[in-house]
Amino acid sequence: MKRFVVLLTVVLMVAALFVSCGPAKPAKPNIGITIYKFDDNFMSIVRNNIDNLAKAVGEDKLAYSIQDGQGDQAKQNDLIDQFLTKGATALALNMVEPASASVVIGKAQAKKVPVVFFNREPDAAEMAKYANAYYVGAKAQQSGTFEGEIVAEYWKANPGADKNKDGKLQYVMLLGDPANTDAKYRTEFSIKAVEAAGIVVDKLAEDTAMWQTGEAQNKMQAWLSKFGDKIEVVFANNDAMSIGAINALKAAGYFKGKKYMPVVGVDAIPEALDALAQGTLLGTVLNDADRQGKATFDLAYSLAQGKPAATDVAPLADAQNNPDPKGKYIWVPYVKVTKDNFTQFKK
Ligand code: GAL
Ligand code: CA
Numbered sequence: 001m002k003r004f005v006v007l008l009t010v011v012l013m014v015a016a017l018f019v020s021c022g023p024a025k026p027a028k029p030n031i032g033i034t035i036y037k038f039d040d041n042f043m044s045i046v047r048n049n050i051d052n053l054a055k056a057v058g059e060d061k062l063a064y065s066i067q068d069g070q071g072d073q074a075k076q077n078d079l080i081d082q083f084l085t086k087g088a089t090a091l092a093l094n095m096v097e098p099a100s101a102s103v104v105i106g107k108a109q110a111k112k113v114p115v116v117f118f119n120r121e122p123d124a125a126e127m128a129k130y131a132n133a134y135y136v137g138a139k140a141q142q143s144g145t146f147e148g149e150i151v152a153e154y155w156k157a158n159p160g161a162d163k164n165k166d167g168k169l170q171y172v173m174l175l176g177d178p179a180n181t182d183a184k185y186r187t188e189f190s191i192k193a194v195e196a197a198g199i200v201v202d203k204l205a206e207d208t209a210m211w212q213t214g215e216a217q218n219k220m221q222a223w224l225s226k227f228g229d230k231i232e233v234v235f236a237n238n239d240a241m242s243i244g245a246i247n248a249l250k251a252a253g254y255f256k257g258k259k260y261m262p263v264v265g266v267d268a269i270p271e272a273l274d275a276l277a278q279g280t281l282l283g284t285v286l287n288d289a290d291r292q293g294k295a296t297f298d299l300a301y302s303l304a305q306g307k308p309a310a311t312d313v314a315p316l317a318d319a320q321n322n323p324d325p326k327g328k329y330i331w332v333p334y335v336k337v338t339k340d341n342f343t344q345f346k347k
Helices: 002-021 041-057 073-085 098-110 124-128 140-157 181-196 213-230 239-251 270-278 289-304
Strands: 030-035 063-068 090-093 115-118 133-137 168-175 200-208 233-236 283-286 329-331 335-338
Touching (some): 030 041, 030 073, 030 289, 041 063, 041 239, 041 289, 090 289, 098 115, 098 124, 115 289, 124 133, 133 289, 140 181, 140 233, 140 335, 168 213, 168 239, 213 239, 233 239, 270 283
Parallel strands (some): 030 063, 090 115, 115 133, 133 329, 168 233
16 A cells, blocks of 8 residues: 555656646747837827737737836836846837837847837847847838928918018927937928928027927917017927917917918827818828837737748838838838828828
């Protein structure tokens, strides 16, 4: 009997050993996602799109977490470290400071975890260091060009737009985060497009409102008291700020009777489409949150499962803007939005 008990014990121990050391189950795909700041109008739309797509896959097939970088790179680095220790099999990162991507790339590479950056583009040289680093975004230059073209067209069609009749276009420019390439290129290329149309410009003022409505409203209010109707056009690097400018203009009596100011922005967020309907916004540029969210999610999910990068993403590519859909970059095209076509972007 004693012998039997010993034998049974041994058998059970060996069996237990087999169970615990059996072939490892493949880990459930796990995506760590962080947004530079939850309190950002446009990025909230992108975030919700990613969240909905991830939810639709189902908890049994995918683990994921979306965290707020709170505009603080140190905090965001901690979040990324946590993703990696908790077993992320892919990262989807909207960096607070794209210049900090190199550190993140190093950590991800050490753990062989693929990284999809989105919306805030890291340096190409950093991207090149890691074969499994990708970027989903839009060409900021294109959005700037579109903004400028909308203004040039308006200027040419409306001789009265040159309020002081000096043959020059006096403008103010509301900038996004100055460290952001979208802000930099939109500022540069919007003016380039106006000049390319043969219009001479005269910059009255330019300042950052950090992509935000409230700050933009304050800046615009100050410019209105300083320059008043010397301002002939308002450029904003995004619509959260174009809406802020419009709020200040409304408070100063614009958009009533003949008092008008052309304002242009980028993103085509719902508030901007409403402003287009009301005639307070001259034009905007669609920053395609649906396609950017989908491309980011599809790519990250594919990589998180250990599949090749382009599997589910290639159909999003279009030949003109993304000639290399199997490469490391996925470019989502911008679209010009004016009173002629805005209804098609309403949801
Ligand atoms: C831009 C967008 C802005 C802001 C920014 C954040 O593409 O137009 O509204 O969201 O990204 O990086
Ligand atoms: Ca003028």
